[in-house]
Amino acid sequence: xxxxxxxxxxxxxxxxxxxxxxxxxxxxxxxxxxxxxxxxxxxxxxxxxxxxxxxxxxxxxxxxxxxxxxxxxxxxxxxxxxxxxxxxxxxxxxxxxxxxxxxxxxxxxxxxxxxxxxxxxxxxxxxxxxxxxxxxxxxxxxxxxxxxxxxxxxxxxxxxxxxxxxxxxxxxxxxxxxxxxxxxxxxxxxxxxxxxxxxxxxxxxxxxxxxxxxxxxxxxxxxxxxxxxxxxxxxxxxxxxxxxxxxxxxxxxxxxxxxxxxxxxxxxxxxxxxxxxxxxxxxxxxxxxxxxxxxxxxxxxxxxxxxxxxxxxxxxxxxxxxxxxxxxxxx
Amino acid sequence: xxxxxxxxxxxxxxxxxxxxxxxxxxxxxxxxxxxxxxxxxxxxxxxxxxxxxxxxxxxxxxxxxxxxxxxxxxxxxxxxxxxxxxxxxxxxxxxxxxxxxxxxxxxxxxxxxxxxxxxxxxxxxxxxxxxxxxxxxxxxxxxxxxxxxxxxxxxxxxxxxxxxxxxxxxxxxxxxxxxxxxxxxxxxxxxxxxxxxxxxxxxxxxxxxxxxxxxxxxxxxxxxxxxxxxxxxxxxxxxxxxxxxxxxxxxxxxxxxxxxxxxxxxxxxxxxxxxxxxxxxxxxxxxxxxxxxxxxxxxxxxxxxxxxxxxxxxxxxxxxxxxxxxxxxx
Numbered sequence: 001x002x003x004x005x006x007x008x009x010x011x012x013x014x015x016x017x018x019x020x021x022x023x024x025x026x027x028x029x030x031x032x033x034x035x036x037x038x039x040x041x042x043x044x045x046x047x048x049x050x051x052x053x054x055x056x057x058x059x060x061x062x063x064x065x066x067x068x069x070x071x072x073x074x075x076x077x078x079x080x081x082x083x084x085x086x087x088x089x090x091x092x093x094x095x096x097x098x099x100x101x102x103x104x105x106x107x108x109x110x111x112x113x114x115x116x117x118x119x120x121x122x123x124x125x126x127x128x129x130x131x132x133x134x135x136x137x138x139x140x141x142x143x144x145x146x147x148x149x150x151x152x153x154x155x156x157x158x159x160x161x162x163x164x165x166x167x168x169x170x171x172x173x174x175x176x177x178x179x180x181x182x183x184x185x186x187x188x189x190x191x192x193x194x195x196x197x198x199x200x201x202x203x204x205x206x207x208x209x210x211x212x213x214x215x216x217x218x219x220x221x222x223x224x225x226x227x228x229x230x231x232x233x234x235x236x237x238x239x240x241x242x243x244x245x246x247x248x249x250x251x252x253x254x255x256x257x258x259x260x261x262x263x264x265x266x267x268x269x270x271x272x273x274x275x276x277x278x279x280x281x282x283x284x285x286x287x288x289x290x291x292x293x294x295x296x297x298x299x300x301x302x303x304x305x306x307x308x309x310x311x312x313x314x315x316x317x318x319x320x321x322x323x324x325x326x327x328x329x330x331x
Numbered sequence: 332x333x334x335x336x337x338x339x340x341x342x343x344x345x346x347x348x349x350x351x352x353x354x355x356x357x358x359x360x361x362x363x364x365x366x367x368x369x370x371x372x373x374x375x376x377x378x379x380x381x382x383x384x385x386x387x388x389x390x391x392x393x394x395x396x397x398x399x400x401x402x403x404x405x406x407x408x409x410x411x412x413x414x415x416x417x418x419x420x421x422x423x424x425x426x427x428x429x430x431x432x433x434x435x436x437x438x439x440x441x442x443x444x445x446x447x448x449x450x451x452x453x454x455x456x457x458x459x460x461x462x463x464x465x466x467x468x469x470x471x472x473x474x475x476x477x478x479x480x481x482x483x484x485x486x487x488x489x490x491x492x493x494x495x496x497x498x499x500x501x502x503x504x505x506x507x508x509x510x511x512x513x514x515x516x517x518x519x520x521x522x523x524x525x526x527x528x529x530x531x532x533x534x535x536x537x538x539x540x541x542x543x544x545x546x547x548x549x550x551x552x553x554x555x556x557x558x559x560x561x562x563x564x565x566x567x568x569x570x571x572x573x574x575x576x577x578x579x580x581x582x583x584x585x586x587x588x589x590x591x592x593x594x595x596x597x598x599x600x601x602x603x604x605x606x607x608x609x610x611x612x613x614x615x616x617x618x619x620x621x622x623x624x625x626x627x628x629x630x631x632x633x634x635x636x637x638x639x640x641x642x643x644x645x646x647x648x649x650x651x652x653x654x655x656x657x658x659x660x661x
Contacts, residue, residue, distance in 0.1 A: 084473065102461070113441065132443045
C-alpha cells in the first residue's frame with residue numbers, strides 16, 4: 001500500500017496527468033451547455049441586394065425570411081454570393097417580379113429556397129392570410145449529443161491509458177525504472193501499483209463525466225458503472241503496454257495519439273455505418289467499441305445489449321491482463 | 332556548406348523516421364481520407380423541407396408532386412415528430428393551416444410560405460449560377476482545407492518541438508556549439524525537413540480528397556499557402572522548444588492552444604457566424620489564405636507581405652534564442 005501511496009503522490013504532482021483527467025470533464029460540461037444553445041439560426045437564409053434596386057416593400061418582405069445586406073456594386077454582390085462560407089442568395093428586380101442568383105455550391109435546401117423565391121414573391125399577399133400553428137420543437141442537438149457524449153466518456157475512460165503510459169515512460173527517462181527492477185517487489189505487486197493508478201483516475205474521470213451527461217435509473221447506472229470500470233481497467237493495461245514498448249516520451253506521445261484515435265474512430269464509424277456480420281465482430285477487438293456500444297444502448301434503454309457488451313469487456317480484461325503477465329514473465 | 336547541410340538534413344530525416352512521425356503522418360492521411368470519403372460527404376446533406384398534406388376532401392387538386400399526402404392528423408403528427416424540419420398542411424377544415432415545429436423565426440416563416448406555395452406551383456425563372464463548384468466539390472474542398480490546416484499546425488509545431496527536446500536531452504545542441512558548421516544550418520535543415528514533409532502531405536491529402544482534376548488545378552496555390560503555414564508553425568515550434576524546458580508542459584500548452592485557437596477560426600471561416608474580433612486572430616488570416624487557395628479566390632498582396640515579414644521575424648527570434656541556448660550550453 002505504501003508503494004501505491006508514492007505512486008499517487010507522484011501523479012498528483014504531474015500537471016499533465018491532472019489536466020488529461022480534467023479535459024473530458026470540461027468537454028462534458030461544454031456539451032451539456034451546448035444543448036441549451038439554439039444553433040437553428042445557422043440554417044437561416046441570407047439575402048444580398050443591390051442598393052436602390054429593389055423597392056423598400058420588397059426589402060421588407062425579404063426581411064421576413066432572413067437578414068438582407070445591400071451592396072454598392074454588382075461585383076461586391078457577386079463576391080458575397082460566391083463566398084464559400086455563407087449561403088447568400090442574390091436578389092434583383094425583374095420587372096414586377098424578382099430573380100435570384102446563387103453560387104451553385106450551396107446545400108440543396110438553399111438552392112431550393114432560391115429557386116422558389118420568385119414564386120413566394122408572387123403569392124406574398126395570400127401567404128400572409130394563412131394561419132400558422134407552431135409546436136414546441138424537440139432538442140435539435142440531441143441527435144448529435146447521442147454520439148458526442150459516449151465519445152467524451154470513452155476519452156475519459158481511456159485517460160487511464162495516458163496516465164499509465166506517461167508514468168512508466170517518465171520513470172524510464174528518469175532512471176526510476178532501473179531502481180524498480182532491484183526493489184524487493186514481486187511482478188504482481190508492480191503490475192497492481194501501476195494498473196491501479198491509471199485505473200482509478202480513468203474511472204473517476206469517467207464517473208464525473210457520466211454524472212454530468214447522463215440521467216439514468218439506478219439499475220442502468222449500475223450497468224454503466226460496470227462498463228466504466230471494465231473499460232478503464234483495459235485502458236490502464238493498454239497504458240502499461242505503451243509504456244513498456246515506448247523508448248522515449250515522444251514515441252509514447254505518438255503511440256498514445258494513435259491508440260486514442262483508433263479508440264475513437266472505430267466506434268464512431270461503427271455507429272454511423274452500422275456494420276453487421278463478421279465486420280461487427282472484428283470491430284469488437286478494439287475495446288472502446290463494446291464500451292461505446294454499451295453506453296449507446298443504455299442511453300436508448302436497451303439493457304440486453306449493454307449486458308452483452310459488459311461480457312465482451314470482461315473477456316478483453318482477461319486477455320489483455322494474461323498477455324501482459326506473459327510478456328513480463330518472458331522478460 | 333552544402334555537404335554540411337545534407338548531413339544535417341539526413342540526420343533530421345532519420346530522427347523523424349525513428350520517432351515514427353512519417354508513420355503517424357501516413358496513418359493520419361489514411362484516416363482523414365476515409366473520413367472525408369465515407370463519412371463527411373454523407374453527413375453534409377440538407378434536403379429541402381418535406382411538405383405533408385392532410386386533405387380528406389381532396390380540395391387541393393393543383394398541388395406540386397413534392398407534397399406528400401397523409402391519411403389522418405395522427406399520421407401527420409407522427410411524421411412531423413420524426414421529421415421536425417418538415418411542414419404539415421391541414422386542409423381538413425376548408426382553409427389551409429400550416430403546422431410546424433418551432434425553429435428560428437425567419438426560417439419558420441419561410442418554411443410555412445414555401446409549403447403553401449407548393450399547393451399552387453408556378454414556374455419561376457431558375458436562379459442564375461455565379462460559381463463553378465458543385466455542392467460536393469465545395470464540401471470536399473472545405474473539409475480538406477480544415478484537415479490540412481489542423482494537421483500542418485499539429486505536425487509542424489509538435490514535431491519540431493519533439494525533435495528539438497530530444498536533441499536537447501541528448502546534448503546535440505551542446506555538441507553543435509563546438510562543431511565547425513555554420514550555426515544557422517542547424518535551424519535551416521529542420522525547417523527544410525518539415526517543409527518538404529508538409530508539402531508532400533498537402534499534395535496527397537488534396538489529390539485524394541478533392542479529386543485529381545480539381546486537386547491539380549488548385550495545387551500550386553495550395554502548396555504556396557502550405558509553405559507559408561508550415562514555415563510559420565515550424566518556427567513557432569522551434570521557438571517554444573528553445574524557450575520551454577519540459578516537453579510534457581509543452582504538449583499540454585499545445586493542446587489547449589490548438590483547441591482554443593482553431594475552434595473560433597473554423598467557426599468564423601466556415602459558417603455564417605462571424606465573430607467581431609476574429610480579424611485580430613492571426614490564425615484566421617492564415618486559414619483564409621489556405622481556404623482562398625482551395626476556392627481560387629484572389630489573395631491580396633498585403634497578406635503575402637505580412638506573411639513573409641512574420642516568417643523573417645520569427646526566424647530572427649528563433650536564431651536569437653538558438654544562439655542564447657548554445658551560449659548557455661557552451
